[in-house]
């Protein structure tokens with residue numbers, strides 16, 4: 001069966017499970033007229049693409065709907081926004097909501113009759129930026145539970161993208177969690193027992209002390225999970241044989257957590273349309289073929305000497321990379337994905353983003369191949385390998401990296417990122433920048449690679465679906481600044497030649513090694529103690545110091561304090577001028593000062609439209 005039918009079944013089940021007294025759903029939710037994209041015209045349904053039955057968001061507010069939370073919504077596995085506010089829905093919010101709707105960015109359930117607890121698992125919906133639960137009866141049906149229920153799960157405060165959170169007019173008590181962004185006191189108003197910032201301080205009775213202890217412990221645990229997850233987003237943790245003995249406890253814990261996440265993800269993946277999408281004979285493959293050429297398995301086998309061991313150039317988390325030579329002499333790198341569905345989504349994302357982008361500072365993705373269980377990605381070969389390998393050579397292997405070369409690489413990588421962030425038709429956020437995903441061609445021109453976690457967002461004015469414009473601010477402020485943070489870490493790596501994945505000696509607390517490293521660098525009064533010794537005394541000290549300041553701006557704890565990629569690029573380019581590196585690059589001529597562009601200013605070649 002087609003994986004996409006699940007979205008149709010999902011909507012059917014929502015319609016069946018809700019009482020619709022005013023007939024809003026009945027009017028347009030007609031399942032008899034099956035065509036590609038037919039569900040996209042249903043009232044309140046937004047799709048990823050107008051001609052594909054894949055639901056992006058569901059908005060059914062103010063319809064007088066009655067019934068329980070529609071569990072069948074889990075079939076819409078790519079759902080990012082759900083608005084059921086101002087209805088008469090009742091019963092609990094499902095405790096396992098994070099596995100029903102793992103990719104939500106916005107959940108609006110205000111002004112209904114939902115009762116029971118606020119599910120702890122909401123804290124696992126990591127992309128949430130809006131959570132509105134006000135005007136319900138939350139926590140009225142807990143009488144059979146013990147007293148420790150009824151509060152706002154502290155983990156919710158640690159959702160690092162959460163900017164809007166409302167629980168006013170419920171029946172909640174206990175301390176308000178510490179939120180990363182300020183949430184106004186109005187959001188908590190009219191609850192019988194909530195306390196703590198921004199409300200009145202909590203009273204310290206012995207009972208609440210015990211409660212507090214529990215709170216602190218769970219807070220610390222979730223803080224650990226959040227921090228490690230955060231770090232992992234720009235510092236991919238892999239088994240590093242060289243440094244294995246130094247891997248401290250917290251990293252092992254991190255790995256366990258990562259494994260768990262992966263497993264969880266693989267369970268979601270089973271429900272995702274991607275898996276079906278990847279079947280060799282699947283008609284949807286034609287969408288990918290529009291982006292990059294499909295190569296035959298025979299061609300690849302011949303070019304890689306039948307995927308022989310001696311052609312292997314590297315093994316990463318996703319797969320094994322082989323060097324390949326085409327009959328015409330062109331050199332390729334072929335990444336053969338490990339035999340698992342874990343990376344199906346990465347595979348598709350890589351093709352859908354990198355596959356359609358062409359820029360001097362992006363590694364060209366030339367083709368792909370799907371052959372029974374094999375999934376392969378084919379890139380142009382970058383003869384100098386990854387920046388990571390240059391900065392952290394194997395023992396006994398000397399790799400000189402002069403300062404001007406590092407400046408050139410930083411500027412080139414920044415150019416690529418500005419171009420991605422400020423693009424005309426799409427804004428692309430890489431979300432996993434590290435020295436491992438910067439490849440170097442024969443002239444050490446840096447090329448960004450590994451777009452498996454990237455987000456591609458249509459720019460203003462090019463897409464009429466509300467969802468994108470609604471979410472645009474979120475992408476811009478949050479994802480862009482995440483790339484800037486990771487880029488800051490990359491700059492620190494270029495300056496110190498330390499491996500941020502091995503930041504163990506700097507850390508004396510139990511977790512947060514990377515943040516500690518950053519704090520230590522920021523506070524260091526002795527600039528000379530942190531800079532790569534081989535760079536010192538070559539006449540660049542002043543400049544390296546300037547670079548360091550730029551890097552530290554990028555890793556500011558609050559995203560708002562970090563520069564944009566364009567501001568960052570300009571600072572680096574000004575420094576680079578002294579090395580004769582051209583600054584009149586296309587970044588500035590194409591993107592000017594503003595971030596939003598008129599369509600006619602865009603370069604038609606920059607993106608392959610599908």
Ligand SMILES: Nc1ncnc2c1ncn2[C@@H]1O[C@H](COP(=O)(O)OP(=O)(O)OP(=O)(O)O)[C@@H](O)[C@H]1O
Pocket residue numbers: 236238313314315316317318319320321332333335363379380381382383385386389436437439449450
């Ligand atoms: N286009 C390419 N040209 C040359 N070498 C490449 C190319 N793509 C990847 N490699 C090499 O293959 C190795 C593995 O790359 P891959 O992207 O799979 O993993 P990674 O980025 O090193 O690590 P991980 O997947 O764990 O984050 C890298 O060390 C890189 O040097």
